[in-house]
Amino acid sequence: MAGALGGFNAHASNIVSAVFLATGQDPAQNIESSNCITMMEAVNGGQDLHVSVTMPSIEVGTVGGGTQLASQSACLNLLGVKGANKERAGSNARQLAKVVAAAVLAGELSLMSAIAAGQLVKSHMKYNRSNKDVSGKS
Incomplete structure (x- = not known):
């Protein structure tokens, strides 16, 4: 297992990509940023489920680059993280x-x-396109 990459989450990279695109991040950083271990553990005698993710290498920024685009800037503003924090x-x-x-x-x-x-x-x-004729041939 030493040096193993991936395989410890269900689909972290899909979510990371979506948030990155929405907030003006560099989509190429998805690779490092999607390192994720999802853990699920029964607690309280099996009555509850504790779910956690560990993501040690998320690479994000709130200044410059794609964060300046109108839609991405608006998304960062909505989150309250646009730009640099002066304090x-x-x-x-x-x-x-x-x-x-x-x-x-x-x-x-x-x-x-x-x-x-x-x-x-x-x-x-139910919604799979493979059962529909998409070839264009009638």
């Missing part, structure tokens, strides 16, 4: 990294719930 250097980027991790946690929980309930395959079969 605490780097705190806006740290907060944005927390937003990324929280979104990944929500996505992981949602996907794993769908898998556990047997809904993922059912929904894919």
Whole structure:
């Protein structure tokens, strides 16, 4: 397992990509930023489930680059992290990294719930385009 990459989460990179595009991050940084270990542990005698994600290398910024684009800048403003924090250097980027991790946690929980309930395959079969003729031939 030493040096292993990936395989410890359901789909962190999908969520990271979405948040990155929405907030003007460099999408090429998805590779490092998607390092994620999702843990699920039964607690309180099996009555509750503790779910966590560990993401040690999220690379984000709130100044410059794509953060200056209108839609991405508006998204950062909505999150309250646009630009540099004058009182605490780097705190806006740290907060944005927390937003990324929280979104990944929500996505992981949602996907794993769908898998556990047997809904993922059912929904894919219902809405899957492969059962429709998309060849254009009639």
